[in-house]
Amino acid sequence: MAALSEIETAPRDRLSRARALHWGLAGAFGLACIVSLQVGATNVTLLAMLAKLAQGEALSQMERVVLFDIRLPRLAMGMLVGAALAVSGAAMQGLFRNPLADPGIVGVGAGAGLGAILAIVLGGLLPAAMIDLIGNQLVPVAAFLGGWGSTLLLYRVSTRHGSTSVATMLLAGIALGALAGALSGILVYMADDRQLRDLTFWGLGSLAGASWAKVISAGPLIGLSIGAALMLGRGLNGLALGEATAAHIGIDVQRMKSIAILAVAGATGAAVAVSGGIGFIGIVVPHLLRLASGPDHRTLLLNSALLGAILLVLADVIARVVIAPAELPIGIVTAVLGAPVFLWILLKRRGLVEK
Amino acid sequence: MSLIAEDIRVSYGRRTALRGVSLTARPGEVTAIVGPNGSGKSTLLGAITASLPFDGAVTLNGRDIGAMKPWELAAQRAVLPQASRLAFPFTVIEVVRLGLQSGTAGDSPDVPMRALARVGLAHYADRIFQELSGGEAQRVMLARVLAQVWTPVADGQPRWLLLDEPVSSLDIAHQLQVMDIARSFARAGGGVIAVMHDLNLTALFADRVAVLAEGQCLAFGTPGEVLTDDILSRAYGCALRVSAPPPADIPYILPHAATA
Amino acid sequence: MRLCTRTSGQLAALLTAMFGAFVALTVSAQQNAAPVSPHADVLSLGGSVTEIVAALGQQHRLKARDSTSSYPPGVTDLPDVGYVRSLSPEGVLSVGPSLILSEEGAGPPEALDVIRAADVDFVEVPDALTTEGILRKIEVIGDALGVADRADGLAAEVETALSAAMADAERPEADKKRVLFVLSTQGGRINASGAGTAADALIRMAGGVNAVSEFEGYKQITDEAVGLAAPDVILMMDRGGDHGLADDELFDMPSIRMTPAAQTRSVVRMDGLLMLGFGPRTADAVRQLNDALYGQGA
Numbered sequence: 001m002a003a004l005s006e007i008e009t010a011p012r013d014r015l016s017r018a019r020a021l022h023w024g025l026a027g028a029f030g031l032a033c034i035v036s037l038q039v040g041a042t043n044v045t046l047l048a049m050l051a052k053l054a055q056g057e058a059l060s061q062m063e064r065v066v067l068f069d070i071r072l073p074r075l076a077m078g079m080l081v082g083a084a085l086a087v088s089g090a091a092m093q094g095l096f097r098n099p100l101a102d103p104g105i106v107g108v109g110a111g112a113g114l115g116a117i118l119a120i121v122l123g124g125l126l127p128a129a130m131i132d133l134i135g136n137q138l139v140p141v142a143a144f145l146g147g148w149g150s151t152l153l154l155y156r157v158s159t160r161h162g163s164t165s166v167a168t169m170l171l172a173g174i175a176l177g178a179l180a181g182a183l184s185g186i187l188v189y190m191a192d193d194r195q196l197r198d199l200t201f202w203g204l205g206s207l208a209g210a211s212w213a214k215v216i217s218a219g220p221l222i223g224l225s226i227g228a229a230l231m232l233g234r235g236l237n238g239l240a241l242g243e244a245t246a247a248h249i250g251i252d253v254q255r256m257k258s259i260a261i262l263a264v265a266g267a268t269g270a271a272v273a274v275s276g277g278i279g280f281i282g283i284v285v286p287h288l289l290r291l292a293s294g295p296d297h298r299t300l301l302l303n304s305a306l307l308g309a310i311l312l313v314l315a316d317v318i319a320r321v322v323i324a325p326a327e328l329p330i331g332i333v334t335a336v337l338g339a340p341v342f343l344w345i346l347l348k349r350r351g352l353v354e355k
Numbered sequence: 356m357s358l359i360a361e362d363i364r365v366s367y368g369r370r371t372a373l374r375g376v377s378l379t380a381r382p383g384e385v386t387a388i389v390g391p392n393g394s395g396k397s398t399l400l401g402a403i404t405a406s407l408p409f410d411g412a413v414t415l416n417g418r419d420i421g422a423m424k425p426w427e428l429a430a431q432r433a434v435l436p437q438a439s440r441l442a443f444p445f446t447v448i449e450v451v452r453l454g455l456q457s458g459t460a461g462d463s464p465d466v467p468m469r470a471l472a473r474v475g476l477a478h479y480a481d482r483i484f485q486e487l488s489g490g491e492a493q494r495v496m497l498a499r500v501l502a503q504v505w506t507p508v509a510d511g512q513p514r515w516l517l518l519d520e521p522v523s524s525l526d527i528a529h530q531l532q533v534m535d536i537a538r539s540f541a542r543a544g545g546g547v548i549a550v551m552h553d554l555n556l557t558a559l560f561a562d563r564v565a566v567l568a569e570g571q572c573l574a575f576g577t578p579g580e581v582l583t584d585d586i587l588s589r590a591y592g593c594a595l596r597v598s599a600p601p602p603a604d605i606p607y608i609l610p611h612a613a614t615a
Numbered sequence: 616m617r618l619c620t621r622t623s624g625q626l627a628a629l630l631t632a633m634f635g636a637f638v639a640l641t642v643s644a645q646q647n648a649a650p651v652s653p654h655a656d657v658l659s660l661g662g663s664v665t666e667i668v669a670a671l672g673q674q675h676r677l678k679a680r681d682s683t684s685s686y687p688p689g690v691t692d693l694p695d696v697g698y699v700r701s702l703s704p705e706g707v708l709s710v711g712p713s714l715i716l717s718e719e720g721a722g723p724p725e726a727l728d729v730i731r732a733a734d735v736d737f738v739e740v741p742d743a744l745t746t747e748g749i750l751r752k753i754e755v756i757g758d759a760l761g762v763a764d765r766a767d768g769l770a771a772e773v774e775t776a777l778s779a780a781m782a783d784a785e786r787p788e789a790d791k792k793r794v795l796f797v798l799s800t801q802g803g804r805i806n807a808s809g810a811g812t813a814a815d816a817l818i819r820m821a822g823g824v825n826a827v828s829e830f831e832g833y834k835q836i837t838d839e840a841v842g843l844a845a846p847d848v849i850l851m852m853d854r855g856g857d858h859g860l861a862d863d864e865l866f867d868m869p870s871i872r873m874t875p876a877a878q879t880r881s882v883v884r885m886d887g888l889l890m891l892g893f894g895p896r897t898a899d900a901v902r903q904l905n906d907a908l909y910g911q912g913a
Contacts, residue, residue, distance in 0.1 A: 014446065041709035062708065065733040070705045097442035136724040192832040194700065194720060201701050208703055209723040238453055240442040244406050248436075249503060250429025250457025295443035325679060325706030326697025 018299035021292065025306035029079075032313045036075045039317050041324040042066055069211075076219070077210040078316045079309035081275045084222045084267035086308020089282030090289075090301050091229045094236030095260045096166050099290070102282040103268040106261055107150035107173050110180035112272040113203070115146020120198050121187045139202065140214070140273040147269030150176055155261055164257045205278035205331030207316050218270040225266035226305055228259055233298035236260075240295070278331045280338025281308050287345050356416045356512050357381050358432075358546060363402045363411040365395070372398040373409070374570040380563075382513035382546040385538055387557045389550075390567035391591045396550045397437065399567065400519050403548065404434045416512050429457035432515035433503035437523070439496045441484050447471070447495050448480040454503035466505050470498040473536060475529075489524040497521060497533060507545030516540055518549040522556065531613055534560040555610050558582055566590050657760070658710055660699045661718030663894030664740050665690055667756045668716065670895040671765050679710040685888050686896075704729040716740060716756055743893050744816040746777050753895070769895065776898035777820075784822035784905040792908050794823040795846035795876070798833050805870055807836050813891040818850070820897075821904035838870035848908055849876045852887040883907040 037046040044066040049059060059067075088103035096105065104110065119142035123131075126138075134141055154176060158168040191199065235256040238246040247253050272278075285308045289300055315333040322328060358380040365373040373395045380386040388396050402409040405420050405428065413420045416431055433454065441450065451467040471477045474494040479487070487495065497518075504514035516537060522530040530553070538560050541547045551557045557564055557578065564581045566573045568590040574581045587595040601607050655678040659665040665684035668677060674687065679694040696706055699718065704726040707715070714736045721727060721739070731737055738759040743749045750770045757766020796814035798806040808814040809830040818825050826844035827836060836844075849865065866877045876882065885907075889900050 014449070041703065041706040043709070061734055065729060066705060066708060069729045069732055070708075094443075099443070189834075197698070197700060198722075201698075206701065206723075208701065209725040211725040211728070214725075234456055237445075238456060240445065241450075241453065242436070242440050245434070245436055247406070247425050248404060248429065248434040249454060250426035252425050290443070294449070295445055296449060320703060320705060323697070325694050325703065325710050326682075327701070327703030327706055329701070 014294035015296060015299065018293035018296060018303065021289075021303050022299070022306070025303055025310065029306055029310050029313075032310045033075060033079075036078070036313050036317055037067065037071050040066065040071060040320055073212050073215055074207050074210040074316060074320075075313060076215045077207055077274060078313040080215070080219055080222045081207070081271040081278065082281060082308040082310070082312025083226055083305040084271040084308075085278065085281040085312070086285040086304040087226050087229050087301055088264040088268045088271075089308075090286035090297070090304040091232060091236070091260050091264055092282075093286055094232070094239060094297050095257060096170065097240060097242075099287060100283065103264055104282075105170065105173055106264055106268075107154040107176050108147040108265055108268045108272065109277065110173075110177040111150025111153075112143040112147035112269060113277065114150075114180040114184055115142040115144070116202050116276075117184050117187045117199055118142055118146070120195050120202065121191045137213075140218075144269050144273035147272060148265055150180070151261065151265035151269070155258075163254055164261075166257070201329060202276045203331070204329035205276035205334075206327075206329045207275055207319070208327055209274070214274045218274045221270045222267050225263040225270070228263040229267065230301050230305070232256060232260055232263075233296075233301055236297040236301075276329075276331065278312070278334055280334045280342065281312060284338045284341050284345070285311065288341070291345070291348075357414075358403065358416075358515060358548065359412075359414045360399070360403055361412045361414075363399060363409050363413070365398050365402055365407065365409045372570055373402070375411070376565075376567065376570070376572045378403075378565055378572065378575065380515075380546055380548050382508075382515075383541055383544060384562035385541045385547045385549065385560055387549050387551045387561035387564045388567060389552075389554060389557055389564060389590075390573075393569075394567040394590070395570045396567055397519055400517060400548070400550050404432070404517055406434075415515070426457040429503065431504075431512065432517055433500040435497055435500045435516070435518040435521055437519040439492045444483045444485055446480070447476065447482050447484055447487070450484050450495055451499045451502050454499035454501075457503075463505075466502050467498070470502040470505070471495070473501060474498045475532065490526065490529060493521070493524050494529065494533070497536070501536070501540075504545070507540050507543040513544055513546050515546045515548070518547065520550055520552055523552060527608070527610060527613065530556060531610055554582065554587070559610055656711075656713040658696065658707065658712035658715045659684060659690075659717075660696070660715065660721055661740065662686065662888040663752065663892035664716050664718055664756065666888075666892065666894035666896065667753055667769075668760065670769055671753075671757060671760060671762055673760050673762065676760065678712050683888070686892075702726045702730075708733055708735070714738065714759060716759055718742065744811075744813060746774060746781075749777070749893055749895075749897055750774060752893075773895050773898065777901065780898045780901040780905070781820050784820065784901060786822050786909075788824075791822060791824045792847040793826040793845060793875075794818045794848050794850050794908070795826040795841070795844055795874075796850045798852075800865070800868065803868065804835050805838075805841055805868075806833055807841075808833050813893055814850070816893075817890055817897075817900060817904060821901045821908065823848070823904070823908055841870040842873055844874075846874050846876045847879070848881040848883060849874075850883050850885070850904070852890065853884040854887060 034046065042062070044063050046067070049063055049067060052059060085103060092101040092103055092105050093099050116139050119139045123138050131138070154169055154172050155164065157172045158165050188196065188199065235251045238249050238251045239253070239256070243253050286300060286304050289303045289307060293299065293303070315330055315337065319328045319330045319333050360376065360378040363373050363376045376395070376399055378399070388399060390396050398407070401407040402411070403413055420428060448467055448471065451470055455463070455466065468477060468480065471480060474497050476491065476494055476498065479491065484492065484495065500516065504516065507514055518537065521537070522533050525533060534556055537547045537549060541562070561578055563576060564578050565575045566581055566586055573590050574586045582597055584595060584597050587597065655676055657668065657673070657676045658679050659668050659677055660681040662683040662685060665677070665680050666686050668674060669687050669690070674689060677690060677693055679696055680690050681699045682695055682697055683699070684690050694710060696702060696710065700720060700722045702721065702723070707726070707730055712735060715730065716738050718740055719742045727737065738755065740752050740755050741748070743752055750773065753766050753770045753773065757763050796808040796818065798808060800806070807827055808825070809832055810825065810828040811831045812833060815825045815828065826846040827840065849871065862880065862882060865871060865882060866880060871877050883904065885900065885903060889896055
């Protein structure tokens with residue numbers, strides 16, 4: 001039996017490194033916010049405006065519009081969507097015990113896409129009163145309802161006797177995705193030229209439609225969902241041992257699954273609804289963080305939120321500026337940057353997944 | 356304050372795994388469950404740990420386990436599974452700390468290292484779990500389990516170790532080490548139930564033994580009472596002889612003769 | 616942990632490289648500046664809208680345009696704000712227009728709200744598939760630019776030219792040729808124009824018959840449907856890539872092979888904006904197509 005004297009100095013602590021990363025990422029996030037407000041297609045810059053205010057001058061109409069109606073809402077939406085996608089990715093990877101899971105795995109992506117296509121192609125068929133009520137928010141609302149609807153459907157299909165089987169959910173998700181794809185195909189066929197273009201652009205994702213209205217409607221839901229997800233840290237750690245063992249160490253596994261699925265549906269559903277289909281953030285961000293500071297979910301979830309926000313805000317700056325005065329769909333930027341990083345991760349795959 | 360299993364029945368579809376097994380394990384003792392493959396040993400442990408649905412009743416320290424929440428159970432008993440799986444590359448010390456979540460030690464910083472030291476793996480604390488051999492991984496899991504119920508007796512109630520084939524991947528020296536840990540835990544006032552494959556280790560370390568065969572309990576008592584030619588031959592379906600010396604020219608190594 | 620340190624180092628290097636690329640991109644993009652005339656204050660969205668602005672003698676007032684504006688040749692030197700239904704609000708504002716003339720359907724709606732909030736006038740020009748429609752376009756644009764007199768003049772010219780072209784193109788039903796407008800042949804499938812499109816309107820104006828009119832809009836049609844349509848002439852846009860298939864490849868396609876068009880190797884290619892824009896050059900488009908279908912002077 002080993003004597004107590006064998007215990008040397010406390011082992012090197014990845015946890016403290018991860019906690020230090022909170023501060024590092026928070027600082028980087030502040031920097032990203034400043035860059036986002038400073039840089040844009042017009043020559044309006046944050047620092048110049050602050051200087052003006054400091055000297056007591058009033059801002060011009062253009063400066064006010066650019067800062068308060070364009071850049072600030074985009075910043076708010078970018079950080080909400082980035083954080084939502086990254087945290088959802090980390091939560092799903094923990095829940096399915098697979099580093100290749102992404103937020104769409106609970107059916108949100110397929111459902112949201114189908115909702116958006118329905119709204120774009122068939123939206124004109126709704127009664128006029130409804131169209132007046134919803135205005136031009138039909139696509140986001142439909143996408144959100146579609147995302148929620150498909151998640152709830154998957155949840156019902158995979159839950160028996162109060163116990164959810166993640167394996168069933170995965171398979172049912174594949175089936176649902178195929179069905180949504182087929183229905184989308186029919187709608188694509190029915191679509192005219194303009195609707196097809198709208199569909200394509202929606203699928204590529206964009207923050208160009210950012211507005212305070214969208215931030216106010218999506219923000220609280222995303223915030224709540226991320227908050228719920230952040231509480232899953234200990235539970236997801238235990239789940240890495242397998243569901244049975246997780247229960248043995250005292251985790252209420254079913255409650256955790258329900259919270260995780262609902263939180264991801266809420267956060268990702270709202271994010272996709274207001275910004276279209278943005279990829280790679282959900283998979284790549286948690287991976288990078290696991291490489292940097294380990295898989296402990298207590299810190300991984302919060303760091304994912306921060307890094308996701310930073311990356312999407314910076315990607316949006318690129319999207320806005322690189323082909324000004326036109327704009328790249330942000331999904332292209334995240335794909336162009338994310339795919340090489342993802343490939344690099346896969347090539348370096350030693351010890352990243354269960355043997 | 357014992358662990359009492361009454362009339363446990365478990366079926367998987369049409370196959371009946373347990374046909375009404377009853378068992379009482381007392382604190383301060385190591386209770387072993389032995390039997391051939393498919394006799395229902397792990398199933399019985401699964402019922403006792405509330406891991407699978409069963410008919411019958413299990414009482415732990417006077418309370419029905421069906422009425423207890425997962426964290427209440429976790430505070431009183433720790434379970435060592437047969438296979439150790441881990442989905443993400445945690446380090447060894449991080450894995451052991453997982454046991455602290457609902458255990459009795461709180462977030463006490465030195466318990467994980469002390470638990471690792473007890474299984475002889477303190478120097479592995481920063482290794483990635485997936486890089487370990489099967490035996491080392493099993494010992495790390497034992498450390499986790501020990502960290503969960505670090506004090507064998509707390510609040511006047513015994514804590515329980517429920518071990519499913521705890522020595523299956525270990526070499527003989529480590530087998531003795533682990534069984535010794537289990538016995539010390541029992542002697543300090545805790546309770547231990549272990550599903551065992553190895554009859555010799557069972558004879559050495561168990562205070563009471565239950566022999567299962569075909570979903571039923573054939574015998575329950577001390578090793579001397581239960582490990583007999585007749586009972587074992589019936590259970591395992593082959594002619595076994597207890598305490599009979601082997602043919603002279605073939606060497607035999609028994610754990611009984613080893614020294615710690 | 617050695618593994619962790621080495622991987623962290625590579626990771627840091629990768630992230631630094633990405634960040635450096637990002638900085639380079641943003642800095643280079645900020646330095647773009649297109650030289651424009653000092654009187655320029657108009658952003659024009661839509662190929663035919665831009666054409667009309669130029670035809671009214673106001674090309675010097677254009678500051679920027681969208682991706683479909685390709686005529687007259689000078690406009691392609693102007694900054695391009697991208698696809699009209701997916702505008703960048705700050706990008707549009709950075710061009711600094713005081714007036715935006717746009718075809719129908721600009722978006723996204725939030726971008727337009729912001730642009731209006733910045734006190735930029737936004738005038739929507741209604742789409743047109745008829746002579747009256749084209750004249751209305753000219754009137755709206757002329758009013759917005761403050762050159763209503765010139766607009767009247769241009770409208771009169773266009774109406775005269777177009778009526779003459781359409782009259783010359785008239786002929787008895789039995790003599791009319793069946794025309795199939797093919798938008799694209801990507802992946803070997805024919806994407807053709809049904810009724811209610813600019814292509815359909817042009818074909819009828821030029822004295823032809825749309826070979827497929829059972830559906831609305833542009834759709835993929837089956838090989839058999841092409842056979843049933845039995846077009847005498849294939850009409851296509853004159854562009855590179857799949858839109859501009861070489862004659863041999865076109866007539867080799869199984870769906871086209873059996874048509875009367877293939878037997879006479881009759882295909883007409885015209886500039887896309889000229890054909891489908893329904894701007895001031897529509898009369899030219901009608902004459903050009905008519906000549907191509909029936910020969911000059913027919």
